[in-house]
Amino acid sequence: MLRPDGLEERPTMPTSILMPSLSPTMEEGVLTKWLVKEGDLIKQGIMLCSVETDKTTVDYESMDEGYLRKIVVPDGSQAKVNQLIAVLSDEKDEDITEYLKKALEKSAAVVSATPGPSTDSTGSPQAGSGTGVVAPTAAPAPIPSPVAAAVPQPVAAFGSAQPAESSRIKTSPLARKIAADSGVPLGSVQGSGPQGRIIRKDVEGYKPSAANAGSEATQALFGAAAVAQPTQDIPLSMMRKTIGKRLLESSQNTPVFFVTQKIEVDALAKLRSDLHRGPGYKVSVNDIVVKAVAFALRRHPAVNSSFYGDFIRQNGNIDVCVAVSLDGGLITPIVKDADRKSLMAISQEIKALVAKAKSGKLAPEEYVGGTFTVSNLGMYGVDQFTAIINPPQAAILAVGGIQSEVYLDATGTPRQRDVMKVTISADHRVVDGAQAAQFLSTLKSAMEHPVWLML
Amino acid sequence: MENTYDILVIGSGPGGYVAAIKGAQAGKKVALVEKTELGGICLNWGCIPTKALLKSAEVFNDFKHAAQYGIKTGDATVDFGKVMDRSREVAKQNSNGVQFLMKKHKVEVLKGQAKLLAKGLVEITTAEGAKQTVKATSIIIATGAAPRQFPQYPIDGETFITYRHTLALREQPKKMLIVGAGAIGVEFAYFFNSIGTEVHLVEMLPQLLPIEDEEISKGLLASFKKQGINCYLGYTVETKAQKSGVQVKLMDAQKQETALTVDKVLVAVGMVPNSKDLGLESAGVKTDERGFIKVNEFLETSVKGIYAIGDVSGKQLLAHKASAEAEVAVAHILGKAQHGLDYGQIPGCTYCQPQVASIGLTEKACKEKNIAVKIGRFPFSASGKARAIGHTEGQVKLIFGAKYGELLGAHILGSEATELLAELGLAMKLEATFEEVMHTVHAHPTLSEVVMEAAMDSHGLSPHL
Numbered sequence: 019m020l021r022p023d024g025l026e027e028r029p030t031m032p033t034s035i036l037m038p039s040l041s042p043t044m045e046e047g048v049l050t051k052w053l054v055k056e057g058d059l060i061k062q063g064i065m066l067c068s069v070e071t072d073k074t075t076v077d078y079e080s081m082d083e084g085y086l087r088k089i090v091v092p093d094g095s096q097a098k099v100n101q102l103i104a105v106l107s108d109e110k111d112e113d114i115t116e117y118l119k120k121a122l123e124k125s126a127a128v129v130s131a132t133p134g135p136s137t138d139s140t141g142s143p144q145a146g147s148g149t150g151v152v153a154p155t156a157a158p159a160p161i162p163s164p165v166a167a168a169v170p171q172p173v174a175a176f177g178s179a180q181p182a183e184s185s186r187i188k189t190s191p192l193a194r195k196i197a198a199d200s201g202v203p204l205g206s207v208q209g210s211g212p213q214g215r216i217i218r219k220d221v222e223g224y225k226p227s228a229a230n231a232g233s234e235a236t237q238a239l240f241g242a243a244a245v246a247q248p249t250q251d252i253p254l255s256m257m258r259k260t261i262g263k264r265l266l267e268s269s270q271n272t273p274v275f276f277v278t279q280k281i282e283v284d285a286l287a288k289l290r291s292d293l294h295r296g297p298g299y300k301v302s303v304n305d306i307v308v309k310a311v312a313f314a315l316r317r318h319p320a321v322n323s324s325f326y327g328d329f330i331r332q333n334g335n336i337d338v339c340v341a342v343s344l345d346g347g348l349i350t351p352i353v354k355d356a357d358r359k360s361l362m363a364i365s366q367e368i369k370a371l372v373a374k375a376k377s378g379k380l381a382p383e384e385y386v387g388g389t390f391t392v393s394n395l396g397m398y399g400v401d402q403f404t405a406i407i408n409p410p411q412a413a414i415l416a417v418g419g420i421q422s423e424v425y426l427d428a429t430g431t432p433r434q435r436d437v438m439k440v441t442i443s444a445d446h447r448v449v450d451g452a453q454a455a456q457f458l459s460t461l462k463s464a465m466e467h468p469v470w471l472m473l
Numbered sequence: 474m475e476n477t478y479d480i481l482v483i484g485s486g487p488g489g490y491v492a493a494i495k496g497a498q499a500g501k502k503v504a505l506v507e508k509t510e511l512g513g514i515c516l517n518w519g520c521i522p523t524k525a526l527l528k529s530a531e532v533f534n535d536f537k538h539a540a541q542y543g544i545k546t547g548d549a550t551v552d553f554g555k556v557m558d559r560s561r562e563v564a565k566q567n568s569n570g571v572q573f574l575m576k577k578h579k580v581e582v583l584k585g586q587a588k589l590l591a592k593g594l595v596e597i598t599t600a601e602g603a604k605q606t607v608k609a610t611s612i613i614i615a616t617g618a619a620p621r622q623f624p625q626y627p628i629d630g631e632t633f634i635t636y637r638h639t640l641a642l643r644e645q646p647k648k649m650l651i652v653g654a655g656a657i658g659v660e661f662a663y664f665f666n667s668i669g670t671e672v673h674l675v676e677m678l679p680q681l682l683p684i685e686d687e688e689i690s691k692g693l694l695a696s697f698k699k700q701g702i703n704c705y706l707g708y709t710v711e712t713k714a715q716k717s718g719v720q721v722k723l724m725d726a727q728k729q730e731t732a733l734t735v736d737k738v739l740v741a742v743g744m745v746p747n748s749k750d751l752g753l754e755s756a757g758v759k760t761d762e763r764g765f766i767k768v769n770e771f772l773e774t775s776v777k778g779i780y781a782i783g784d785v786s787g788k789q790l791l792a793h794k795a796s797a798e799a800e801v802a803v804a805h806i807l808g809k810a811q812h813g814l815d816y817g818q819i820p821g822c823t824y825c826q827p828q829v830a831s832i833g834l835t836e837k838a839c840k841e842k843n844i845a846v847k848i849g850r851f852p853f854s855a856s857g858k859a860r861a862i863g864h865t866e867g868q869v870k871l872i873f874g875a876k877y878g879e880l881l882g883a884h885i886l887g888s889e890a891t892e893l894l895a896e897l898g899l900a901m902k903l904e905a906t907f908e909e910v911m912h913t914v915h916a917h918p919t920l921s922e923v924v925m926e927a928a929m930d931s932h933g934l935s936p937h938l
């Protein structure tokens with residue numbers, strides 16, 4: 019290229035910014051929000067955008083410098099790993115048309131080369147801006163809103179009840195409306211008004227990543243949400259897609275069998291109350307289950323295995339995954355080396371992991387891997403249930419709630435006791451029925467004699 | 474040795490005296506410097522004495538209309554001297570009240586004119602010329618503002634007068650020109666017209682109360698015309714003083730002239746800050762091009778530890794704004810301030826009849842800001858209570874955001890408008906929407922129902938329209 023004065027133009031080169039791979043299993047992500055805008059000077063280390071991966075939401079930090087010239091993938095759109103999402107240039111007004119064209123071609127190749135779900139919305143400038151859901155009565159097409167939007171419907175103008183969730187939170191009426199409209203969970207917003215009252219600017223300034231969704235109050239049974247809900251098409255979030263894919267795979271491809279065991283929990287309850295009354299520490303039933311599972315796994319290594327098609331790996335570490343339900347699905351953070359940790363350590367670690375999971379802040383190494391999973395629905399009062407194995411793990415334990423029952427003791431006298439039912443789902447390619455039963459028997463002993471777990 | 478204070482406040486108006494009390498309540502050693510009477514313009518020469526005069530006018534008007542209510546009276550007449558005396562008496566009571574409060578809160582009152590010598594150092598000169606220097610960790614400047622003067626209206630205190638001279642008049646003017654239709658001009662126009670003075674009110678801008686919503690100002694204009702006030706909007710004035718009074722030439726935009734002769738010209742064309750002769754330069758305190766002291770959101774000036782509140786730092790020149798700023802400044806001194814005032818939520822009131830009260834944005838301002846709105850209106854004439862008391866002039870106009878229904882602006886023209894506004898200030902502060910306003914059950918029959926009805930009307934839901 020020649021300039022009018024005959025000198026060769028300095029060959030400055032624009033830079034492509036590609037969708038990063040933010041977790042080991044990530045194939046594509048939703049670019050939920052740009053944190054910078056076209057024209058901004060980008061320095062290394064600046065947060066460019068938030069990306070929702072299959073597991074979590076991560077802020078993407080720039081490793082390059084330059085002026086942000088073109089945003090190729092707008093807020094709320096999907097992009098495959100390595101797909102072009104933006105272009106930087108050294109000079110503020112350098113011509114990037116040529117470069118952009120080439121980069122887009124290259125990017126298109128990346129997109130078509132990777133198998134996976136179609137990427138209709140990618141690059142489409144109209145792709146949803148991430149605000150509330152529109153009742154799709156008139157439009158049969160799927161809603162373009164990219165985020166898993168289990169958002170409360172904007173409340174009708176006159177006389178309608180507000181979602182119960184927000185009515186228990188101190189908030190201004192305006193803040194409540196804006197939150198409902200934009201899907202901001204009020205429970206996660208830090209209020210700046212008197213005594214933490216949430217006002218308009220708090221909702222408008224809310225950044226999901228910064229907030230702790232853990233405190234989100236659950237919807238009350240009789241809130242507006244329970245009364246009337248229009249039919250709506252909810253697009254799949256990356257997390258839902260991943261959950262769907264992996265669990266379908268698992269249930270279709272695994273020869274699974276189930277064994278249920280009843281466990282008496284009176285001793286366990288006494289341990290909890292002793293710990294609470296003595297050192298003042300509250301451990302949950304689940305904390306003890308995890309500890310006992312680790313204890314039993316150490317003694318039944320076959321259950322602590324992974325299936326890899328042509329071999330079975332008996333894992334040396336005991337890394338117990340704990341299923342945590344989230345708004346948009348679930349995630350299974352890992353308590354590593356659970357057999358070597360004290361009950362207290364496990365309890366604290368689970369608390370921290372759950373909080374991180376709920377705020378979408380888990381690092382990949384905190385949820386990828388694991389050798390066995392515990393899924394507990396006891397807090398919902400279920401009696402027992404079965405869970406789907408999380409491959410390549412060989413088994414998963416489904417923990418039901420505590421129930422009281424009357425039984426006849428050795429002398430034939432009716433007595434009452436508290437029990438809980440646990441059900442193991444095991445991959446028969448790895449574990450045999452007897453092994454599963456033995457594992458459960460050890461687990462039962464450990465939980466009925468929780469003092470063992472103190473060693 | 475100079476006296477040393479934690480906080481020194483200069484000026485004892487609604488900004489200064491409130492700041493002094495707030496500081497003292499927090500356990501600080503506080504002094505308040507005042508060169509004249511305690512209470513500032515507001516208590517001595519502004520808000521309070523004018524409201525006293527206006528009440529006399531209202532009482533007189535009630536008598537004039539007594540027959541309408543079935544009451545026979547003799548001919549009511551105005552004793553101008555007594556009306557003025559009452560106004561002064563009310564002002565004095567309020568000023569004494571401030572004195573009492575200072576004693577109660579152990580605020581040391583220093584009489585004299587204050588001047589900054591440097592940061593933290595203030596010189597005070599008494600009327601007799603005695604000087605003393607005091608030290609203070611924090612200084613709050615609350616010296617208020619004074620009438621703006623124009624060469625074409627040379628204030629002489631006789632024929633060309635300000636509000637100050639007006640409040641001290643001993644004889645009722647027969648014919649009066651009031652220049653400026655802001656709150657002060659409008660209130661005096663109502664007062665003098667009510668008690669029988671021939672009033673000519675002239676304003677350069679095309680509306681009465683230029684900062685109010687156009688529709689409201691139009692309503693007031695109609696009422697003023699009915700009351701017999703001569704209003705000249707969009708006019709310029711030329712005056713010529715003569716022995717027998719002042720010759721006035723009024724000119725509209727088309728250069729149409731109106732000539733008249735008056736005995737007094739009240740000049741009410743704005744205020745200038747009292748920021749001169751304060752020693753601001755010695756301390757390094759900066760002012761803007763109009764002389765208002767520059768402050769940040771916490772009212773701190775360009776010099777750390779020196780604050781400026783009330784009229785002297787600009788924005789709305791209103792007493793309640795000055796007092797609200799006093800709280801912010803003191804909180805900042807105490808390290809407790811979280812945020813400054815929201816200047817978009819300062820109510821403004823004019824106490825003529827019908828009264829005008831407003832808060833927030835006008836319809837025009839919303840348009841300029843491109844905010845989509847839903848407007849609700851309700852006329853007093855549709856209110857049972859308004860009819861019962863015989864005050865059916867005016868309307869409520871509420872402006873809500875179209876999307877979320879939040880209250881953006883409230884504008885009331887009518888009886889007790891200034892009292893009715895309070896709930897809308899609260900609504901705005903609490904970020905209420907039209908729903909909360911209209912679902913608040915208002916007692917019947919009250920004037921306040923007009924507010925509720927206007928909120929309903931914004932969404933076509935008023936049962937009474």
Ligand SMILES: Cc1cc2nc3c(=O)[nH]c(=O)nc-3n(C[C@H](O)[C@H](O)[C@H](O)COP(=O)(O)OP(=O)(O)OC[C@H]3O[C@@H](n4cnc5c(N)ncnc54)[C@H](O)[C@@H]3O)c2cc1C
Pocket residue numbers: 483484485486487488489506507508509510511512513514515516518519520521523585586587588615616617618636657747750751782783784785790791792793794795822
């Ligand atoms: C006729 C009239 C009617 C009004 N009506 C209303 C109304 O209805 N509602 C409303 O909200 N507002 C009204 N105002 C405005 C209101 O009076 C002012 O906004 C308010 O007084 C400002 O308070 P301030 O504390 O800033 O100053 P001021 O009240 O002006 O007090 C300043 C004080 O500082 C003193 N001072 C100045 N310089 C020095 C110095 N160097 N040393 C020592 N002392 C000094 C002065 O003597 C004065 O006492 C009215 C004003 C006028 C003129």
